Amino acid sequence: MVNRAFLSIGSNIGKRERYLYEAIQSLEKHSIKVNNFSSIFETDPVGFTEQDLFLNMVIEIETEKNPHELLEICLDIEQQLDRKRIIHWGPRTIDLDIILFNEDIIHTKDLIIPHPRMHERAFVLVPLAEINGEIVIPNINRTVDILLHQINKTGVRL
Ligand SMILES: Nc1nc2nc(S)n(CCO)c2c(=O)[nH]1
Numbered sequence: 001m002v003n004r005a006f007l008s009i010g011s012n013i014g015k016r017e018r019y020l021y022e023a024i025q026s027l028e029k030h031s032i033k034v035n036n037f038s039s040i041f042e043t044d045p046v047g048f049t050e051q052d053l054f055l056n057m058v059i060e061i062e063t064e065k066n067p068h069e070l071l072e073i074c075l076d077i078e079q080q081l082d083r084k085r086i087i088h089w090g091p092r093t094i095d096l097d098i099i100l101f102n103e104d105i106i107h108t109k110d111l112i113i114p115h116p117r118m119h120e121r122a123f124v125l126v127p128l129a130e131i132n133g134e135i136v137i138p139n140i141n142r143t144v145d146i147l148l149h150q151i152n153k154t155g156v157r158l
Helices: 016-029 067-080 122-131 144-154
Strands: 003-011 033-037 041-043 054-063 095-101
Touching: 003 016, 003 067, 003 122, 016 033, 016 054, 016 067, 041 122, 054 122, 067 095, 095 122, 122 144
Parallel strands: none
Antiparallel strands: 003 054, 003 095, 033 054, 041 054
16 A cells, blocks of 8 residues: 655754755655655754754655654664754754654554644644645644644744
């Protein structure tokens, strides 16, 4: 079965664009097809704010892997690109988050889909809306565009 998923990718250390590019290349080496990708956005850090600006983007992929296999690949790519988890929410060379996987709702100790914070993160919603604003986010039952409007109303800076 061919699955459709959306990944949020971010980097705020070193050659940030290079890390984004290498992460996408690595996904393709794992027979994951990248069908669409957003622009790259420079964004203020959220959560742990005492760190450098991020570069963020969202990509749409096609894969026969299941969500847990995809998670393992994302974690492997983060290791390959020298991600060090020194401060939990701190700076990282690369971060690959699965935000949506088909219309699945998954709650396990190591994987929650839809990503539990995606609906409050402009650095996820804006790039996602750029490539597909009509998606209905399962469990929240709101389209990306409605959530984006709510975020814009709150004036959250990207
Ligand atoms: N702007 C921005 N802030 C962030 N805070 C964390 S943690 N992250 C890592 C993703 O969970 C980011 C990020 O990718 N972008």
